[in-house]
Structure formats: C-alpha cells, structure tokens
Amino acid sequence: MTGLLDPLMTDPHVATIMSDEGLVRRMLVFEAALARAQARRGTISAEAATAITNAATIAHIDMDDLARATALAGNPAIPLVKMLTARTEAAGQPYVHWGATSQDVMDTALVLQLRDCFKVFAQNLQRLSDALAQMTSDHRTTPMVARTLLQHALPTTFGMKSAGWLLAINRTIGRLGEAAPRVLALQCGGAVGTLASLGADGTVIARDLAIELELVLPAAPWHTQRDRIAETACFCGILTGTLGKIARDISLMAQTDVGEVNEGAQAGRGGSSTMPHKRNPVSCNIVLAIAASIPNLVATILAAQVQDHERGLGSWASEWRTLPEILKLTSGALLHTTTMIENLEINSARMRANLDATNGLVMAEAVMMALAPHVGRLEAHHLVEAASKTAIADGLHLREVLASSAVTKKHLDLQELDTLFDPTSYLGSAQQFIDAALDAHRNLGKAMAFFDSLITHAVDRK
Amino acid sequence: MTGLLDPLMTDPHVATIMSDEGLVRRMLVFEAALARAQARRGTISAEAATAITNAATIAHIDMDDLARATALAGNPAIPLVKMLTARTEAAGQPYVHWGATSQDVMDTALVLQLRDCFKVFAQNLQRLSDALAQMTSDHRTTPMVARTLLQHALPTTFGMKSAGWLLAINRTIGRLGEAAPRVLALQCGGAVGTLASLGADGTVIARDLAIELELVLPAAPWHTQRDRIAETACFCGILTGTLGKIARDISLMAQTDVGEVNEGAQAGRGGSSTMPHKRNPVSCNIVLAIAASIPNLVATILAAQVQDHERGLGSWASEWRTLPEILKLTSGALLHTTTMIENLEINSARMRANLDATNGLVMAEAVMMALAPHVGRLEAHHLVEAASKTAIADGLHLREVLASSAVTKKHLDLQELDTLFDPTSYLGSAQQFIDAALDAHRNLGKAMAFFDSLITHAVDRK
Amino acid sequence: MTGLLDPLMTDPHVATIMSDEGLVRRMLVFEAALARAQARRGTISAEAATAITNAATIAHIDMDDLARATALAGNPAIPLVKMLTARTEAAGQPYVHWGATSQDVMDTALVLQLRDCFKVFAQNLQRLSDALAQMTSDHRTTPMVARTLLQHALPTTFGMKSAGWLLAINRTIGRLGEAAPRVLALQCGGAVGTLASLGADGTVIARDLAIELELVLPAAPWHTQRDRIAETACFCGILTGTLGKIARDISLMAQTDVGEVNEGAQAGRGGSSTMPHKRNPVSCNIVLAIAASIPNLVATILAAQVQDHERGLGSWASEWRTLPEILKLTSGALLHTTTMIENLEINSARMRANLDATNGLVMAEAVMMALAPHVGRLEAHHLVEAASKTAIADGLHLREVLASSAVTKKHLDLQELDTLFDPTSYLGSAQQFIDAALDAHRNLGKAMAFFDSLITHAVDRK
C-alpha cells in the first residue's frame, strides 16, 4: 500500500528508494556484500558467503513480521539478521552479520539509499536546469514589472527573473557534487567503531566491502559523527529553499489579480470541488508546503549530531523517520517544480499590461536618475516622490505630472521624457546577467559527468 | 501494511486513528452526517441522506486508487467525493458533499481524529500519573544524590524526583482540558467560509451537523485561522518535553556507571546484535528520539498559521503530513514512558552507594549553611570550598578534613558534624513537596470526568 | 545603547522589561524580597533584611563588569550576588541570597519579567481586538472577493474577513488567561529543589516570598520542569501565527496589483531609497519576519524541556537568549499589527472592482448550486466548468455564456440569472458569523478584569 499523500508529494523513484522495503533491500545487500568481502579475505568460507548472498533477498522477508519484531528489539537490524540467518543454509548461518553491528548495516543501507536518491536528484536537476535555461533564453526580452515588497518597482524581463532561478539551481548542483564524495561513504565499525571483532583484518575487509558496494572508504567509522548526514539534510534544505522561491514567484504571478502565468493544464488537475471555474496552482501548493516543512526536519537532523559516545541515545533514532521524509519531500518538490517549469503557460501580454497599470510610476527611478545629475539625488528623489503622489491622487500618468513641472521642464525635454518612460529602455545590465546565467548552464555538463561516474549503482532499479 | 517503525514509535490505537484509513473513514462520517443534517432541515430528502449514509463506508474505497487520484486532484477530498458519489444510489447522488468544500471535510475529519487521540492520551496520562504517584509514594524517603549540571550536588529522595515528573504530567492534563473545547470544533464553511451555497440555512445545518458529530459548534468557520491546530501541536510539544525529561533522567540513572534504575526486562527487548550482556534502555531511546523530533514538527504547524486569505497556498498542505506525525509520535512517547514507569526496576542500594561515593562532598552545603551564621556566607563558602579541594586532592572524607580545621572546631562539635553528614537529615521541605504533588494527583479525577463527557465518540472503535 | 533593530522590531515597554537591565533589576527585587521573607520568619534579622533591600538597586551594578564576570562564572547570578554582597552593610552581608541558588533568582526574575510582559500583551491585545471589532462592524457589508489558493473564488465581505482575525485574537486572549496562573509562579527550591538549606522553614519562607512578589505559590519547585516556560513560548507562537495571518492577508491585499488596502501613511515611513513612488508595507514586513522566526525559537524552548536531573546542562542555558527574543519579537509583532489595523486605509471601491474583474467567474458556484437541484451536482459542476472555460477563452462574461446555453435556459430565466450574478446576494451566513464574532468581542471584558487582578505589579514602571 502506498501512503495516501505519497503520489502527490514525492517522486515515485525516491518513494521506492526511501520506502521501508527500499531500506531492507539495501540492508540485505550490505549483509551479502560483507560476507563476500570476508570470504575474499578468508575470514569466512566461499560457501558461507554464497549461502548468505543467496538468502539475502527481500522476497524472504515478511515486512509486517519485521515491523512487529522491530518494536521489541528497538531497531530493525536485530530481527532482520535473525530472519536472514534463519533463511541461510547451514554453512553460512554462523557468519551472517559477522563482526558488524546494527548501525553498520542501517547506516550503510542509508548511504546506498542516498546514492540512488542523488542519482534521481541529479537527473531532475539537469532537467529543471535545461527547462529554466530554455525559458530564460526564450523570454530574455519579455518585459514585465519587477516587484519589491510586493509593490511594483521597476521594469525587468521574465528571462531575467528566471535567470536568477537558473543560477541558484546550478549552484545547488555544484553543492551536490561537493557533498557526494563525503556522504557516499561506507559505515563499518563493529560494535563501537574499532572493528574489534575482525581482529587484524578490519581495515582490509572494510576496504573490500567498500569496493563491493562501490562506496567511498572513509578514514574511520563515522557512526556517531553525523556531519555527513547533516550535510545531506542541509543540501535538501538549500535545494527546497530555491524550489520554494520559484514556486512563490510563480504562485504570486498566477494570482487571478496578476494573471501573468498559469500552471500548465492537465486533465483532472487543479480543479475545485465547489468552484468549477478555478485553476488552482496545485504544484505551487505542494512545493510551498514542502519548502515550509523541510527546514524544520533539517533542524532535527542538525540537532541529532549531538550523539552520546559510541552510539547516540535518542539522537540516532531521531533520524530514522526524519531523513527519509526529507528525501521524499525534497524529491517531490523537485519533480513538481520541474514539470511545472516545463509546462508553464506564460502570458506575455498580461505581463506587459501590468507594467503599464500604474500610470508610469514604475519608471519613477529612471526619471529620478535622469534628474539627479542636475538637481542632486535627494532633491530628485523628493521631486519625483511628490510627482508620484500627485499622479496617484489625481489619477494622472506620471509623465503628464512631470511634463508640467517647472524643474523637469528645465532639465528634460519631452522626447527625453518619452524615452525615460519606455520600460525596455531601462533594463540596465539584464542582458549581460542573462548571458552569464546561460553560460553557467552550459558548463553544467562537466559536473554531471562526474556524477555519472560516482553514482553508478542503483539497487531498486537494476 | 504497517510502517516499519510504527509499532516501535507509536501507540497502536493512535496509529489506527491517524492512519490514512482513519482519516478517510472520518471523512465519510462527515459526509454522511452532513447529509442527515441537511435532511433534517429539508434541504435534501431523507432518501438522499439514507443513500449517502449507506454508501459512506470505507469498504467501498480502494485506498491505492484514492492515493493516485489525490496526486492529480491536489487533495484527497475531491476524488473521495467522486468515489462516494459513484457508490451512492440515484436519490442521493446529486447531494453528496452538498454545499461543503474540501477543507470542511478534511478539517472536520481531522478534528474527529483529534477527539479520539485525546481520549487515548487522557487514558494513558491517567495511567502514567497513577504510576508516578505510586512511585512517588513508595520512594518518598529513598535517598539518592541530586545532580546539577551532571555533578553530584546534595541529597534528595527518588520520590522527590518523581514528584517533579508527576506535577508536570498533571499540569499537562490540565492543559488538555482547557484546549479540548477550543480544538474539538466543527469546521463547516463552504467554499470560502460564508456557507453561501446553503443560502439562509447555513448556520442551522452547521448546528445540526455539530450535534450529529458531537462536536463543539464554533462562532464561525475557522479554516484559515489555524490557532486551534497550533494549540494541539503545542500541547503535544509540551507533553513530549515532559516525557523527554523523564526519559533523560532515567537514561542517565540507567548508565552502567550509575546503575540506579533499569528499564524493566521483557523477553527479546533491549538486546544488542553484538554485545550479549547489554540491557539497552530501548524505551528511553524512543522517547528521547521523539522528544527531539516533535519541537521542530510543532514549529512547522506554528508557521503554517500564516495562511493566505480564504485557503492557504502551501501552508495548509504543510500540515497534512506533519500533524499526523506529531500525534503518532506523541502517543508513542506517552505509551513508552507509561510502560517504562510501570515496570521500572529501582536499585535503592546503588542510589545510596552513589550518594556516599564522593567522600561527603554532597554534604558540603549543609556544612556551609551551618557555618554561615558564625562566619558569614561568603567566608563559609570559601572555607568549605577549600576543604573540598583538600578532600579531593588527598582522597579524604570531607568530614575528616573539616574535623581538623580550626575554624570548624570553633563553631561545630563532632556530633554536630556527624549529623551534618547524614544525608537524610538534609532534605529540607522534600516531604511537603511530595505531599503537595500527591494531593494534586488525587484531584485529577474531576478533570478526567470532564474529558469523559467531552470525548464520547470514537469512530474507529465503535 | 539600544540594539539597532530593537525600535523597529519590539514594543518599547517589552524591550525595557526583557533587557539585560530589566532582568538584573528583577533579580535584585528577588534578593530583597527573599531577605524580607526570611526576616518575617526570623531566619535573619530585620536589620539584615533592610540592609539587603537598601543595597539591592540597579544603580549599584556596573553592567559591563557584570557581563565580564558572567563569562567567568557561567551565569549572571553568581557575580551579581557577589556585587550585591559587597554593597550591603555588614549586618546583611552574610545573608544575601541565603538558602537560594542561581536558578531561583534567575527563574523568578524571569517570571517577574513575564508578568510585566503579559500586562503589555493584554493591553495591546485589547486594543487590537477593539480595532478589529470596529473594522468588522464598519465593513460587515463591504463586498470583496474571497480568494482560495490565491485564486478568486466567491464573494465575501471585508467584515467577514476581519471577523476571522478578531475571533482568533479573542481565543488567544483566552489562552493567556489560562496560562497565566500556571506561568506566573515563584521558583524557590535552593540548590536542588528541596530547600534543604532553609531547614524546616522552607515552605513558609517560600509562601511569604510569593506574597512579597505577588506571585503564585506552586506545589513544588519547578526548576527542571520547564513546561511553564514552554507554555509561555507556545502562547507567543500561537499569537504571532495569528498576527502573521493578518499581515499576510493585508500584504496580499496591499499588492500594487490588488490595491484593496494600504498601511496608513506616516511621515518618513515605508519609503524606498531608490523608488520614490513606493509605499512599502513596512509593518507587514516586520510582522511576517517575526512570524517566520518565532516558531523556530519556540522549538528551541520546547526541546529545552529535556533537562538533566536537578539542573539541565545546556538545556537551561539554551533558554537564556531565546526566551527574551521570543517575548521581544512577539511584542513587536503585536504592536505593529495593532497600529496597522488602527490606521489601515481601506479602498472599498477597488474591492468592488476586483470582484468584477473576472467577468462573473466568482459567481460560478452560485449558478452551479442553482442548477444542481435540476441536473445533479456533478452535471452542474461540469456544465459551469465548461461555461467558465468558454468565458475565459472568448473574453466573455460568464452570464452571457450561460444565458445562451440550452440547459441553463431550461432551468433558469434571465432575471434569476441576474440575481445569481449579484455578489451581495450570495453571502450565506456571513452576517450571522460577524454577529457571533462581535458578541465574542463584547465578552472580553471579563477576561481582561481577571488579568488586571492577576497582574498588578510592574517593576520597571512603578
């Protein structure tokens, strides 16, 4: 059974990876790989390793039984090892989970989940980046009003706005590349991190196990040093923040009162049970909900770094429900944003109309900057502020008010005034910034190739 | 299928109530009750109401279909109403969900869940309070060392410590009683809170619906005023804080190095996969994990109060996964704490031994207070501080060091010194505080009777 | 020196109360009152009490010295007691802080701060409630569009919207009344909560001290049971959530694109350094900033309940900067909201214009409900949904589209259609809900009288 809200709020691939079965599947992968690594070293026999590998399949595990046994044992590793042992042929039985501890298998299984999630993230981030680059390129000169503190401010272009989104997404792809080599590290330390039960062979077996699992081999076990986990959560927090920013902008532009964009139509989507005319911004709703939830889940993970000695009491367990939720929700926000951007309906005519809606007030700064060299910045500010108030009060266009002002007349002729009131003449460096953003997008390929080499193995989907 | 960690981290009753099915079941209860309330007013026919009531059963709902349809619609109410309509006989069909909006049925179903959760909470809080009162009474004179900043400080009794836990639990029972009449309120406002589609009959139908559902009738719809929801989350946050404090104390006392208590034994529980001698504090682990998670989930709910106009974009949806998680985890912490307290193994001998472990240092204040009237508070502090350092440095009992001090000799004879070093002679008002705590416990009955009258109806268990 | 952002983000009264000096002032009040309570019992002499009372004045304390000494001692109580002792005449010197511990004076001083904050809160909540009641009454029939998920939905009135705000504020006043008797409680427990150093007199002295300070006498010391503190933080969290909801609505209505309200003008306020025409919603900006910060500060306080034994390591200290910040910011949000509501400029004409902006689409539900009895709810929904799409696509008024539909014609004549498209004819129970909200407001007097009796003493302002 799927959770009622999972199809709505998560990426289906990540939902599978981060599901209970996804975890248990990877715990079994760990146990089988451990046995093979130990067989390579001669710690256990090849038959034992084969027996364990053969038995280590999710088909043998009754998830409801496992859940019940977990309640008694305190974690799922203890009963899973028992179940696996019971299904393993005689030669292998004594060597199931040999020398490992619950946290080794749970943490490494988590890292295997993270690797597969990162792969999905990388793919969707590339898709989103491509879609944003296309949008930025398509609308680099589409004029619209820029809004500060929800007030009309100055002209900008829609491409300039999406260039900001694009650059932030690209920076976050860079962060994933930096975090991955730290995060995708084997955890194998035995009961307290010394690998005592493997005697002199600990580091060799750990190395071979890392090779088996295609994971990074860390300098030492990290079971109660959770900075790698915290870093993963922070990555998700930073990413969903950017996604939330995109959704916030789009939802504000999609207001009935603004009408500049619309989430693309899809049959049966975004309707209201009582208001048949409505086109609700369903994706924005979900992305914003997720962006509001993730920061506090990240806080739980950050705080969970304060772990006691060689196994944290409470702190480790506080990650168990929180981290999967972070990854699932992040994936959902990313997928919704990606499809939303790919299908966004853009109403350039309305953008242009809104730019004109305030009778020239958005060009006030342009006029002020033009007057400032003549009368000083503060004086120009006062003058244009006063003219703006007159324009609002009398329902006039600001150009008209200024055109009848003695000071303005003295310094600007009517043609200059007309040019000052053309929004496309007042876009500053927008085109250069857009170029820089598109350049950054074109350079993504290298980062992505690195990922492909790092993240090769996906348990659920092979 | 149960979630892998649900049996470990939640109360089974609350897990059922707050499950996806628990929600959908109550959404159907709402739709049926709405139809009956409308039939009573004559808005729809009695046949229609009967047809809807008959169809409104969870047996007709395929939860996986509903999950898939929810992903498209954006919330589960829209597809559920469609499914219900499809299962309703002709007479009822046009009147399913008549005049209501998605948030009406989702919010009221949530309130029905909360009522049933509160009932479970009240029962378990009573059990916990009873167990703590018994423990307080049993151990009112069991001496142990009090610790401040994790250092031995002065003597206290175990009953004095548990009296503090008891009083906090009782205050929280009081808070539940105050919150319940605000929280357990019908939400019925139609599309935007005006009940426009019910014409002149809105308030009458709402009143009858509240009667049907045995819920409080609020002054007005509250769909985007989420203070009632925030209050519920805060209640859970305050409660789990107290439970976390209890678990923290017990886990510190259960350290191998301290050995004053142990979580009661249970077959298959608290073992380690690699260390056969271990008795892990499994309940403390879970309670502390929950107490570390809940505050941040509460923060999400508090922040979700900032809702846009007549339906919050993102903010409302951010409650959907968060609030059930809060209630489930709170219930788990409460159940774990209750059974832990009921079965706690208390080692009075070790408590007494630990009190003596520092060679009389914990009686330093007693001596200081006895000297202070003679030499002044600061001078007494310096004197005893110096003697304490000597005792530590030379491995002597503080009494010996003081007995050989000229200043001490001048003001205290040896018999007075001996009495000053008897921990049971230095418990101040502990017994009176314990009496006050047990009094407060005895007065709980009234609060509980109120609950029983308020919370009569439980959908899952009828 | 004032903090740079304090005048912008806090109420000046609360800034004074919660300042460092405000804390120290009340710590001295505690020490003096303790001495007098002990003199009444005969524990110390009347001269000693007088000497301590005379010395206990903030004028004697160099705050910078105290800050430096605090860094060494680990808390401000230890050096303050030393400073106070040094300024006390001989008779009193040995008895300064007699039998008390650092946490007694710091916690009780905090409670004295809370009492004075609550007084400011109660006054401002009354002001805000009065202003909202007036606004609700004035605009009970002012039509405007209700928006769900930021889309135009149905008509409502501005008074209906503000009635929702009013009811939430009134519920929160109720919560303050319930919390106050728990929160405003003396903390006096000595080193570990037993009042051991006061011998048999502990409870009597504590009672007299509570009388001196006009605080509630609790059943027992509560130093490591922080539910009272958590409750205070939660109150602030719930309140700022409601204030944030108000600010959110107003900021959305104040968008240039909407123009329905404006924060009242004030010289020098809300300007932009570069855009002279702008009228920024400065108060909304601050209230929303605070509403975004408080939930996470509340989470810190909730988590801090998990305290070790008889003095929490880290947990208690994590409250020291967090709780004052919560109270200061909450006060700022309350004051900004109050003055904003009192001065709000309301543009009823624009409200009415916006209602008409979608060519009748907001009346779609009204038509659907009118058709539903004839053709069934789902069929009516489909029909009106299709007509809405046609209206949008062809730029027509929905009434025109429907007027030319065969089905509509069959069931509704043109006059009925006209009535259906009059927004004021489709307000359901709005007027009754407004009446209920105004009734609730009128009943506030009683709650407020209770406060006045509870909160009589304000250290800073007498």
Next chain:
Amino acid sequence: MTGLLDPLMTDPHVATIMSDEGLVRRMLVFEAALARAQARRGTISAEAATAITNAATIAHIDMDDLARATALAGNPAIPLVKMLTARTEAAGQPYVHWGATSQDVMDTALVLQLRDCFKVFAQNLQRLSDALAQMTSDHRTTPMVARTLLQHALPTTFGMKSAGWLLAINRTIGRLGEAAPRVLALQCGGAVGTLASLGADGTVIARDLAIELELVLPAAPWHTQRDRIAETACFCGILTGTLGKIARDISLMAQTDVGEVNEGAQAGRGGSSTMPHKRNPVSCNIVLAIAASIPNLVATILAAQVQDHERGLGSWASEWRTLPEILKLTSGALLHTTTMIENLEINSARMRANLDATNGLVMAEAVMMALAPHVGRLEAHHLVEAASKTAIADGLHLREVLASSAVTKKHLDLQELDTLFDPTSYLGSAQQFIDAALDAHRNLGKAMAFFDSLITHAVDRK
C-alpha cells in the same frame, strides 16, 4: 554596552564583527568603495568619490539616532544613506549610494562580515584541530570503555574517541573552503537586480566594486536567491553539531559518577553559588546550549529562501536578527570547545578503572567472537548472554562464569580466556583509524593556505 551574555557565549572578535557597529562600519565601506568604483569609470567625479570616502566613517554616526530612524524607515540603509549624505561635502552629496539599493549595501556589508567571521573560524578551527590531533596522538593507546546507548560496550582508546572528533572537524574545514567562494560574493543589483540606474556601466562598476572590496564577482545579483546565505547558516549548523557532540561526550565523561575528564581549572570559573565543592562543566554547558539553539535558527534561514519576486516581504527581514545570532553563537561554541580541549584534564586511571567496573562484561563480545567459529554466531550470542546474566545476578566476574561452562571449556583454554579478557587485546583497527585521522590533520595546511589567500581583508581590525 555589551550584551550581558555576549562575553559568555560568543567569541569577542566575532561579537565585534557581527555587532550593530560592525554592520554599519561595513555599510560605510561599501558606500565609499562604490563611489570609488564609479569614479574610476567616470560615472561620478574623483572629488565626489573622495568626499564620500572621507565622510564614510562610523565616528559620524550616532547609533541611537540610527536605531530610531530605522524604526521609521523599515531598514537601516535608508537613514544611514541620509546621514552619510548630510556629512558629505557638496561635491559628493548627490552621488552617495548612487544607483544602489538598500539591499545592495546591507547584503554586501553582511558578506564583508562573513569574510571576517570565516577568518576567525578558520583560525580557531586550526587551533582546535591541532589540539585534537595532539590529544589523539597522546592518548592513542589510553584504554577506556566505549559506551553505546549509555551502556558499557567494549574497550576502545581515548585517542580513538578523539580521532572521531578530529576527523569531523577536518571535514568541516573542508566544507568552509568549498562554501567560501560562493558565499563571499558581492551583491550589487540596484533597485530590482538589473542595475538599471547605472545604464550601460552596471557590470563594469560592479566588477570594479568587487575588486575594491576584494570580493567574488557573481554571475548576477543574488538578492532574492538566498542559497549563499542558507549555505552559511548550514555550515554553522554542521559545525556546532560536531562541537556539541564533543561537548556531550566530555560532559558525560565529566559526570561525578564517571570522572574520566574535567574541564581545566580556571580561577573563579565553574563554581556554584551554593555548593562549594562543585566543578561545573561551564564550557560544555555553553556549547551544548548553543548546539541546541543553532539548528532552529538555521531552519529560519533555510525557510527565508522563499522570497517574493525582487525583494522578499518578511523573509529577508527574518534574516536580520537570526544570522548574526548564528554567527555569534557558533563562534562562541568554537572558542569554548577549543579552549576546553586545550586545557582538558584527563584521568587515565579512572578510565582504566571504569573499564574494569563491570566484571568483564565489556569483553563479552570478544568471547562471543572467539566462540562463534566453534558453535555458530547465534549460539555463541545466547551462551555469552546467559553467562552475562549469571555474572550480574551472582556478582561474579564473567571470566569465572565462563571458565566453569562446559561449552567454553571445550573450545577455549584458560590462557585463551585470560587474553580474551585483556581489553588492550581487543582494539581491532583502532590504531589504523587513528593514523588515518592524524594523516588527515597533517593535510590541513593546504586548505588553510587557500583561506589565507581568500580572506585577506578585515574591516574591524585594519
């Protein structure tokens, strides 16, 4: 005046950098550098730039006036620009803040603060890393008990424990190196991010301004893309988590009941106002308090990424008090941890004694692993578990119980048993892990050299 708790909870350098004056000082640095960059381009005259540079000094700013004016204006940039203009000679006056917006100067001043904070962080991280490396090296073979879930588990060494701390600190130094080039970036976008008011010269002036300020020149303005700020907060959150983990371990080891370490003595430090013998872990108290506060402050910053359009309403302002608090508290935790580690008193004898306190139970795994090849892992587990229970119940040493067991006798002789019970014989790969940690420490130099080149300029201290 210093805040009462600042000397206790912050690094004095960072307190200065992140103070109100530290911000304003850097805002003035921005304005002066902007003028010079514009003079270089010829936008304004050299005299104007000189006049502005001369006037831009904190000595001219009355901070209380600025605070009051900030309350009216809504941010400190608007009144500061006015004050600066008033102090600038005629030639410069019209060109103060030319083309810039409030957020440009506030964000860039923040980045300048961050650069100087990073420098302090880098220095203290190096000190801490050095001290941990020394401790790890000194105690690489000092045996102590490893504890999991607060229960004695197996032997380890103190150097192995500190190697874990060391590696985590080193990873975080790596993170700082990765974040710095993204974070230390100029913000210069004008009113809405297009630099419209600078016409065709925007990007050139921005480049020259970045050179003036020795900051990274970003691809485009990032005012409402707050991922750089979020990343900074996350860095602090990850770092304080590691510091909290260290403090947690030390505070547990410093318990009176454990006695393995003590914070180094310092006159007047760690005393208690009532218990003269106490040596409170003052630094742990502060570090743990900070580690409990930071995650929730980080959550505020993460959530603040959801910014509206070209200037966030509420979201940007929610950073203003939060980010300085994060940096100040992080610096305090880092400084406390560093001095604590440098001065830690380590009691190796007590470590050894605690290892022996459980009558050989901590060697249970060693025996189990030795028996497992003979009897199978599960059987060995059962056998040793039973023997452990007997040892506990009868107060015997585990070796004795096992020595009298038939199964044990069959597979292990007495000499083998003795070796199995020698804790130093059961340390697995601890020494190799320690070597790897020390290697990582030795490689820090390169990362640090990079920092020195990146972070050259410190406004407060030049």
